Amino acid sequence: MDSATTIVIFGASGDLTSHKLIPALYENFVKKRLPPRTQILGISRTPMSDEAFRKRLLSSSSEVLGKENVASSWSEFAPSVHYYAADVSKEASYPLIEQAVRELEGSNPSRRIYYLALAPELYLHTIEYLGKAGMARPDGGWRRIIIEKPFGRDLTSTRVLNQKLHAVFDESQVYRIDHYLGKETIQNLLVLRFANTIFEPVWNRNFIEHVQITVAEAGGIGSRAGYYETAGVLRDVFQNHLLQLLTLIAMEIPSRFEANTLRDEKVKVLDAVRLPKSDDVEQYSVLGQYQGYHSESGVAPDSRTPTFAALRLNIDNWRWQDVPFYLRSGKAMAAKMSEAVIQFRCPPHMIFDVPRGETLHCNQLVVTVQPDEGIHLTFMTKVPDAGMKLHESNLYFHYRDSYEKIPVLDSYERLLLDAIKGDASLFIRQDEIERAWQIIDPVIEGWSARTASSLLPQYPRGSWGPAEADALLKQEGRSWVNGASLHHDR
Numbered sequence: 167m168d169s170a171t172t173i174v175i176f177g178a179s180g181d182l183t184s185h186k187l188i189p190a191l192y193e194n195f196v197k198k199r200l201p202p203r204t205q206i207l208g209i210s211r212t213p214m215s216d217e218a219f220r221k222r223l224l225s226s227s228s229e230v231l232g233k234e235n236v237a238s239s240w241s242e243f244a245p246s247v248h249y250y251a252a253d254v255s256k257e258a259s260y261p262l263i264e265q266a267v268r269e270l271e272g273s274n275p276s277r278r279i280y281y282l283a284l285a286p287e288l289y290l291h292t293i294e295y296l297g298k299a300g301m302a303r304p305d306g307g308w309r310r311i312i313i314e315k316p317f318g319r320d321l322t323s324t325r326v327l328n329q330k331l332h333a334v335f336d337e338s339q340v341y342r343i344d345h346y347l348g349k350e351t352i353q354n355l356l357v358l359r360f361a362n363t364i365f366e367p368v369w370n371r372n373f374i375e376h377v378q379i380t381v382a383e384a385g386g387i388g389s390r391a392g393y394y395e396t397a398g399v400l401r402d403v404f405q406n407h408l409l410q411l412l413t414l415i416a417m418e419i420p421s422r423f424e425a426n427t428l429r430d431e432k433v434k435v436l437d438a439v440r441l442p443k444s445d446d447v448e449q450y451s452v453l454g455q456y457q458g459y460h461s462e463s464g465v466a467p468d469s470r471t472p473t474f475a476a477l478r479l480n481i482d483n484w485r486w487q488d489v490p491f492y493l494r495s496g497k498a499m500a501a502k503m504s505e506a507v508i509q510f511r512c513p514p515h516m517i518f519d520v521p522r523g524e525t526l527h528c529n530q531l532v533v534t535v536q537p538d539e540g541i542h543l544t545f546m547t548k549v550p551d552a553g554m555k556l557h558e559s560n561l562y563f564h565y566r567d568s569y570e571k572i573p574v575l576d577s578y579e580r581l582l583l584d585a586i587k588g589d590a591s592l593f594i595r596q597d598e599i600e601r602a603w604q605i606i607d608p609v610i611e612g613w614s615a616r617t618a619s620s621l622l623p624q625y626p627r628g629s630w631g632p633a634e635a636d637a638l639l640k641q642e643g644r645s646w647v648n649g650a651s652l653h654h655d656r
């Protein structure tokens with residue numbers, strides 16, 4: 167008989183489980199990608215029967231995937247979903263959880279994933295008690311643990327968490343998730359760079375003038391003040407998503423597409439990022455807060471939590487010396503949009519006239535992560551029958567046009583499957599996450615000293631951030647590209 171595979175989700179009654187994990191597991195089930203005898207066991211404190219748990223998940227999965235898509239196979243999927251009510255902060259719960267898992271698995275060696283879909287305050291206890299109950303031991307099969315972001319809130323807490331983790335699990339058992347890495351366009355960035363020869367010769371300081379990475383949210387913080395007030399934008403997205411995008415753009419070519427070789431190259435980039443200094447943060451970064459943030463439910467009236475940040479980083483190596491990387495993210499911005507803009511240098515000598523009032527557009531490669539996953543390359547063309555008038559044109563690739571019948575995969579669908587297969591390529595390694603905090607910590611420290619006595623610059627909802635962010639680039643002779651992919655009609 168095949169070994170059982172069990173996905174034990176801690177935090178089963180929560181939002182992540184209902185709206186991301188179960189829909190992703192359901193989709194994998196429908197596509198017949200889950201191993202035979204896969205079972206899901208949800209754990210949280212709310213008392214619930216298996217039936218009640220399944221009913222609730224049917225409703226949330228229908229919201230996410232559409233009723234008609236879920237109706238077809240839910241009755242086949244549902245029997246593999248189970249629930250056990252337990253408090254993970256109590257050591258005594260773990261032998262009972264172990265027993266509940268064993269009952270599902272039978273006596274053969276089994277494979278298990280523990281998914282921590284819990285508030286981060288519960289991570290340390292959960293990890294320690296899993297260890298004490300012997301639940302991390304492979305027992306002839308395997309045991310893996312997936313940990314959600316936020317992973318730590320600074321370098322010190324991250325090191326503590328990593329130490330506790332390694333007291334129980336070997337690094338090879340640990341899957342630190344950043345769902346950004348599960349997005350198709352992020353992986354396509356690797357394919358674009360490493361499966362084509364035309365980009366590599368120009369992918370360096372000789373041809374690239376600067377790089378911009380923007381992760382913009384149109385919505386405010388909604389009902390997440392409890393989390394956001396303690397995190398702020400730098401912890402929420404810079405330390406993870408934005409730095410991950412930076413590593414994929416800046417990394418050297420790994421010798422193989424394999425978890426450790428890939429991650430070795432990413433760590434080398436992070437190692438080469440010049441560490442920001444906390445005493446001159448205003449020289450290279452800007453924070454902001456959207457207007458009305460103080461009126462959001464759960465936000466302190468004098469809150470200094472940044473909802474926007476812009477940051478210049480430099481990478482000290484041969485490929486990138488003197489090429490600034492500008493990172494920017496905010497809530498309540500003009501659009502929900504994530505993209506990286508690779509700005510190429512302008513021609514060193516221009517033989518064509520640029521009419522007065524017009525600017526020369528130098529080549530840009532735009533990688534859009536969302537909403538409309540794709541790649542644009544801008545280049546100059548001659549306008550027909552208009553002398554030597556030039557016009558900026560675009561080459562487009564968009565997933566929805568090219569793969570109409572294949573829907574773009576949800577990140578969790580891909581990442582959960584990778585974890586089941588034991589492929590950690592798209593998960594964050596210990597050294598990667600620690601170095602990322604080392605880069606972001608001084609920025610947070612520098613600003614927390616400054617903002618103690620002054621409010622943050624405000625920006626209107628629906629804008630591209632405070633004027634100070636524009637000034638940051640202007641003083642360096644550049645400007646932000648605001649939603650390059652949004653403006654181009656195809």
Ligand SMILES: NC(=O)c1ccc[n+]([C@@H]2O[C@H](COP(=O)([O-])OP(=O)(O)OC[C@H]3O[C@@H](n4cnc5c(N)ncnc54)[C@H](OP(=O)(O)O)[C@@H]3O)[C@@H](O)[C@H]2O)c1
Nearest residue numbers: 177178179180181182210211212253254255283284285314
């Ligand atoms: N939601 C997302 O889309 C998303 C995205 C990225 C990362 N994350 C991260 O994922 C984690 C979970 O987020 P979430 O949005 O799902 O939070 P949530 O909706 O607040 O869910 C938290 C879950 O933890 C359970 N829980 C709390 N205390 C417990 C205890 N002592 N013992 C057992 N279970 C306990 C809760 O259930 P009971 O009250 O029934 O015990 C609930 O099921 C967080 O770390 C978050 O930062 C979430």
